[in-house]
Amino acid sequence: MSLDERALAVARTVSPVSPPVPVPRQSRSRAGAIVVIAPLALTIVLGLWGIRRENTMWGDETVTYQIAHRDLSQIWHTAQHVDLVHALYYAVMHEVFGLFGGGLLTLRLPSALAMAVAASxxxxxxxxxAGPRAGLLAGLVFPLLPQVQKYAQEGRSYAMVCALVTWATYALVVSVPRRTRWRWAVYGATMLLACLLHEFAVLALVAHGVTLVVSRAPRRVLRAWGVAAAGVVAGLVPLVIRSAGQSEQVSWIDSPVRVDYFLVVAVVGLACARVPVEVRRPVRLSTLAVPILVLPGLLLLIASLVKPLFVDRYVVFSNIGIxxxxxxxxxxxxxxxxxxxxVWIAAVAALAVLVPPSLSLRTPQSRSDDATAIGAAVREEGRPGDGLLFVSGRHRILTAANPEDTRVLTDxxxxxxxxxxxxxxxVELPAQEIAARMLGFDRIVVVRGRDAHSSANAQEKAKTSTLRRHFREYGTTHVKGARITVYVxxxxPSPKPVLEKASR
Incomplete structure (x- = not known):
């Protein structure tokens, strides 16, 4: 047998390596549709499950409810004094309330839908x-994450910010291999809108920059991202400057809030980043996911060494990475x-572990306070003509959602x-006038929030000193996030012993 014949025989015995078979466009479209629709549907189902939370609100939601019911000019004037960082969200919710009514479902449904869009x-x-199966699994994992489930059912801006950051990230990924300017314009506009809804979304912009540098993106890509990022920063600077004067709003943060979740998912994510991904792109999955998972929270923790700023909900969009x-x-x-x-055994076990927190998140006890229960307790303890006192005055927002709770009382x-x-x-009266008005009542219902403490504020000193000198406790009701005490x-002439009522 000649040398050529022997080579041919060997070649026939070896399985040939076939080139990759191109996936038909119809199959790609079908896979893309499933990857979009399945996470969207699952997130909507989880978002609607128990969305009313036993018809209760917590304190921050009452703020949204109260301000979004004002007209746009009033929202603008309010933002000059407080909550400027949320002004755009309040304006959006004002329009939503105008279209669909101002009920509890309307308050939370935009967040559920926004998280569904983020999941897609x-x-x-x-x-x-990483391919269609990885995409489908990532989209289905996202709505199962406890933090995502939580903020999908809150009447605040964080779900909307998460959705915008997600799609800005997608715009970034599709812009890298292409030269089209409109894609970068979409990226910049989406990121700017996210930052205007909440300033800390700019931390995702930093993560995107790190991703491009680590990916060794071409200079033209870095230049295009730099122009888009500069536009985002330029559009955000006026809001940052104006809102800096309202920094006392975060004075309640005395240490990182709920940092455990961030640390756990960061460790898990870094471990997962070591797993190789089959599909190769100009931007690798790990170089995109790790920065957006770790950097925003890490930067807030570093800033907290100077001024405490870390709150888990400020970086909800980090869940994209995990x-x-x-x-x-x-x-x-x-x-x-x-x-x-x-893998399937671990997935079933993980779902079983997620059931208890998922059930818990849909109860009033899952939030730091229960404004609905606080208002109901005030209504129950108060009598027509009683005085009403908030210690401190900022806790007045806890009864703002339902004016009927305090209508028969005098603030x-x-x-x-x-x-x-x-x-x-x-706005409260001067300290002397508050004390004088208190002395004109025989019964006063006092609302103290969960963070009640002695204050240097003259009004708060007048309230506490007058209660101590001229009144005594008649009974106290404990509710989630506050206690309501009746003073006489x-x-x-007929005093009764102090009564302590169980927490609600």
Whole structure:
């Protein structure tokens, strides 16, 4: 046998390596549709499940409810004094209330829908960076994350910010291999809108820059991103300058709030980042997911060394990163036939572990206070003609959602109501006038928030000193986030022992 004949025989015995078979466009479209629709549907189902939370609101939601019911000019004037960082969100919710009514479902439904849109974006990111199965898994993991479930059912801006950051990230990924300017314009506009809804969304912009540098993006890409980022910063600077004068609003943060979740998902995400991803793109999945998962929270923690700023909800969009990493890791393990069985066992176990927190998140006890219960307790304890006192005055917002709770009581410290004064909690009388008005009542219902403490404020000193000198406790009701105490004048001829009521 000649040398050529022997070579041909060997070639026939070896399985040929076929080139990759191109996926038909119809199949790609079908995969893309599934990756979008399945996470969207799951997030909507989870978002609607228990969305009313037993018809209760917590304190921050009452602020949204109160301000969004003012007209746009009043929202603007209020933002000059307080909550400027949320002014755009309040304006959006004002229009939503105008179209669909101002009920509890309307308050929270935009957040549920926004998270559903974010889940679709996460799925598409996974599809583009790691393939259809990884994209589908990432999109389905995202709505199962406890933090995502929580803020999908809150009447605040964080879900909308998360959705915008997700789609800005997708715009970034699709812009890298192309030269079209309009894609970068979409990226910049989406990121700017996210930052105007909440300033800390700019931390995602930093994460995007790190991703491009680590990916060794071409100079033209870095230049295009730099122009878009400069536009975002230029549009955000006026808001940052104006809102800096309202920094006392975050004075309640004395240490990182709920940092445990961030630390756990960061560690899990870094572990998942070591898993190889089959699909290769100009931007790798890990170089995109790790910065957006770790950097925003890490930067807030570093800033907290100077001034405490870390609150978990400020970086909800970090969940994009952990969902992508988990989805890609599950896809990789599924490809390893020996490991696929264990992947499904681990997935079922993880779902079982998630059931208790998912149930808990849909109860009033899952939030730091229960403004609905506080208002109901005030209504129950108060009698027509009783005085009403908030210690401190900012806790007045806890009863703002339902004016009927306090209608038969006289607010002893209030000089101008929140709407006319363009504030959240109204403007209070001078200290001497508050004390004088208190002495004109035999019964006063006092509301103290969960963070009640002695204050250097003259009005608060007048309230506490007058209560101590001229009144005594008649009974106290404990509710989630506050306690409501009835005080009676010392000259009451038929005093009764102080009654403590169980927490609600």
């Amino acid at each position: 974006g996460v799925g598409l990111l996974g599809l583009r960076l 969902a992508l990493l988990l989805g890609a890791s599950m896809d990789h393990l599924h490809r390893q036939q020996r490991s696929s069985r264990y 002893l410290a209030l000089a101008r109501d929140p709407v006319s004064s363009h504030t959240l909690a109204g 004048r010392n000259h009451d």
